[in-house]
Amino acid sequence: MNITINRNSETPIYLQIAGTIKNMIEKNELVKGYKLPGERQLASELGVHRNTVVKAYGELVSEGLLTASRQAPKGYFVQSAVNSWNFNNRFFPLEKMIRYHYNEREKRFQEIFNDSVDKGYISFGGIVMDKKVNPAGDMGSIVKHMLQFDEDGEIMSFYHDDSERLKKNICHILAAENMYVNAKNVQIVAETNQALYYLMTLYLSEGDSVIVEEPIVPDNASIFRNGGLNMVTVPMEADGMDMDKLEMQIKKHKPKFIYTMPNFHNPTGAVMSLSKRERLLEIAQRYGVPIIEEDSQRDFRYTQERLPSLYSLDQYKSVVYVDSFTLTFPYGVKVGYVVGPYDLVDMLGRLITMTETFVSNMGAYMISEYIERGFFAEHTKRLAAYYSQKLDLLCSQLDQIEQKGITYQKPQGGILLWCTLDENINERKLFLAAKEKGVLMMPGFLFYPYGYQGRGHIRLCFSNVSDQEIVDGVRLLGEAIDQVKTKENCDE
Structure with a gap:
């Protein structure tokens, strides 16, 4: 064999x-x-x-x-790898069951993220946004306008529920992406992870299957796993998930949802091609499996190419669109949103009300003001220009150590770079050696819940590193590679 x-x-x-x-x-x-x-x-x-x-x-x-x-x-x-199954096009509201715990990969992922906040490291680890590109414009004026003061300058009150106003502004933002939606199809949530959790709560029960792209971010994997779900993985290719493997897994596992990040996938940075987007929708419709489309790195686009979202291509109301302002408006504001059919959005709203989940009214107000004053559009342009330069610098530095056994495919956007290691480099040892030198990154095995074959990987996030830190960090990474390289394989 x-x-x-x-x-x-x-x-x-x-x-x-x-x-x-x-x-x-x-x-x-x-x-x-x-x-x-x-x-x-x-x-x-x-x-x-x-x-x-x-x-x-x-x-x-x-x-x-x-x-x-x-x-x-x-x-x-x-035995046979595929079972027969009759499919239909209905959603099934199912009861909630949660038993939450972290596995080793999720714990390590969270530890690296926490360490990324410590500026004692050159951090290519967790996604922590650079304060140098915090939203520009007159934020002081927005905050002052939001708060009500008495004659002595003391705060009397602040602006209350502004969610309906934010929904309308979200509709305007999405229109620029050729997504035309009504405010009644938008539900405000705290962040994308919360949206995933609520969708799983509403529609899935323990033992149900959900298809995800592999590699997958560990905290998202944790949401599915702790819901008692069967997380079925489909490998990523350069232009999105493997559609043949997807169809095979649908036939075998009868999933209730397909979860995908078609734009600047985390961690690979891949963008799903138009042909694959169209085929994905065709497959989803044929087998009656709805799609959750996360688009949380959409604004970090570094080329003029703008592929239509799955939501805008969908003719059958089978796509739920999820996004967040967490990366583009990082003033401690956790505001995201879900776009979908009215019945789904209405159910989400009822669930949020029942669980008394807090969604920041102040954050909704600040974002709405920022959008309406014209600051947001300029801010996203500034973000794209800033991080495009960071990506170029990171790639140019990695090119200088390519001969050490590290390669990459440069993405068209996003704030992550997925690197492939030669077979004689153990990624866990590389992570530890680099950390000893003061450099943090995410080892690739954290993103494979069931393990994987082939070469190792590392994920480099350049969201919060200076130009000098990129230069120094890559140099130290190269030294760490030399330190852990093996000339010949040893039996384990």
Whole structure:
């Protein structure tokens, strides 16, 4: 069997073997009834211990992809990778069930984010916005206008509920993206993560499946996992998720939602092509699976190309659009929004009211004033120019250490750069070595909830680093790579 093992990968060898066999089954390279090599035979071919193959085969048996026979004919046999299923186009409101805990990846992700606030590091880790590009314009005037003062200058009160006004302003912003919506189709939330949580609460129950793009941000993965959901991953390609694999996973797992970030995907930075957007909508309609479209890095666009959103292309009201002002208006203001069919938006509003979730009225007022005074449009232009320069500098510095074993595909926007490492670089060791040198970044294995095969990755966020920190940080990263490189693979 053509199985390649990367002994420097963070994914255990048995999972690499299981993952490769799983892909071969799903691609019909191994069909139902095929007998796999014996445990000792495959172990000998791969140069691993027999117990490693036993664990790999056991993983596939537990997933229902293999069956183990202890009677003649003995051995491991392939089962069917796809089950038949009847699809329909209905949403199903389901009861809420939450049991929340963090796994190791999510804990490490949160720790790196927290460390990113500490300026003792050159931080390419968490997304923390640079105060140098905080919203411009007369913010003092906006705040003063919001507050009511008495004759002695004491605050008497502040402007109250401004959500309806903000909804109308959001409609104006989206119109510039060729998305024409009514205020009744907009629900204000605190942030995109909260929107995901509420959508899962309204429509999914424990054991239901949701399809996500892989790699996926750990805190989003945590929302799905802690809801007791079956998180089904679809690999990313240069122009968006693998549509053939998506359709295969839909047939097999019967998901209730597809979650996607078509613009500047986090962490890869990929932009879904127009042809894939159209095919995704066709697949979603054919199988009756609604789509959640997150667009939280939309304003960090560095080219003139502007692909239509899934929401604007959708003819069947099957797309829920989610965005936030958290990155573009970071004055401690947590305001996001959901756009969708009226019934869905109405249900979201009722759920928020029942749970008494606080959505900042002051934040809604400040953002509305900022938009109406013309500051917001200028601010987003300034953000794009500022971070486009940062991306260019980061790429130019990485080019100087490319020979050390780190490559990338330059994205068209966003504030993240997804880098690929040579096979002789262990990303966990690289993370630790770089941190010792005062440089933070996100190791790629954090974004793969089930492990992965192939080369390692790191995510570099350039949202809060100076030009000099980029130069120094990449130099130190290169030194860390030299420190952890192995000339030949060692058995794990």
